[in-house]
Amino acid sequence: MPSDGKILAKWDYILLLGESGSGKGTLVKNIKRYWMPDLNSASMGDIFREKAQTDLEIKSMTDHGVLIDDEATCRVFNEFAQTHAPGMMDGFPRNRQQTLNLIKFIKERHWRVLVIDIHCNVEIILERLMARRRADDELNIMYKRNLDHRTLHPHVMDEIKRRADLFDIISVNGNDHEEVVLSNFLLQLLRLVDMLYLYDLKRVETIFEVSDSESSVDPAVNRWISDFLHSVQNRINSSYE
DSSP, rough: OTTTSSSSTSSSSEEEEOHHHHSSSHHHHHHHIIOOTTTTEEEEHHHHHHHHTTHHHHHHHHHHOOOOHHHHHHHHHHHHHHSSSSEEESSOSSSHHHHHHHHHHHHHOOOOEEEEEEEEHHHHHOOOOOOOHHHHOOOHHHHHHHHHHHHHHHHHHHHHOOOOOTTEEEEEESSSSSHHHHHHHHHHHHHHHOOOHHHHHOOOOOOOOOOTTTTHHHHHHHHHHHHHHHHHHHHHHHHHH
């Protein structure tokens, strides 16, 4: 983990936005597989599904695709983020009020946050959701979640884009294969690294090797970029030791 409490000397936290089925969980899995295996991560949906096992009111809301109230949602995020920073949360914020609460939270802590915004066509989302067969993936619930996202998400991004002093944004096309999605994310991430640290790296050697079992170069590309990011992070960490 970062020695200075920041990811690449820049971010205190990562937020992953996108509707259910857009590929958020897969991207989290690959970020931890290739880039930051020790990163603290959580999904707001998973947290509330776990709470639903003992809370009948939350169970009813999650079973019917109803959004949990803002107060409970913000409290869950605040509790996790305060004790797991740097870290990553999937599925927060989901509306304007949650975004305003988030801005207040990170301003009080003088944080800077990386926002990953995944976009995906509804046809692909429905195909993925129907294939995974989760209990809350009934067709009517899927359409309601899609409507909620299309209605609420633009207001979330409007507030985030107004605060360039607090957020950096990476937009990702979730329609692509998961390895390509990760490659696009890592390349955009690399462009956000402060040049100050790249100047000091001088010569960096990373291995580009495609395994016999791999049908494309994408995994090798992801390992290659991640190795470079590890070198940057190690260089930053050494300056704090």
